[in-house]
Amino acid sequence: MKKWDDVKRTISSIPDDEKIALEVTAYLVSRLIEKRHELGLTQEKVAEITGLKQSAIARIESARVIPKVDTIQILARGLGLKLDLVDEQAATSA
Secondary structure, eight states: OOOHHHHHHTOTTSOHHHHHHHHHHHHHHHHHHHHHHHHTOOHHHHHHHHSOOHHHHHHHHTTSSOOOHHHHHHHHHHTTOOOOOOOHHHHHHO
């Protein structure tokens, strides 16, 4: 099964801006998966909470699709997270 870490390793041949977008998406999805596990939730329960289909969540988590930002936001909100832009300097010094 392909994972988001595998996607990050195979993106060397694409333009840098697309690579950055995929890396950010991979990070966000990885964090969503971690949070789902921390909360002890199944994909089915997350689907129930968010109104998304379990099969869509499975495709996102297995890196079969690249989710749109609004889908990531829906999942984040359902897991008690929020998306935020953080100043790089503040993030690296924290």
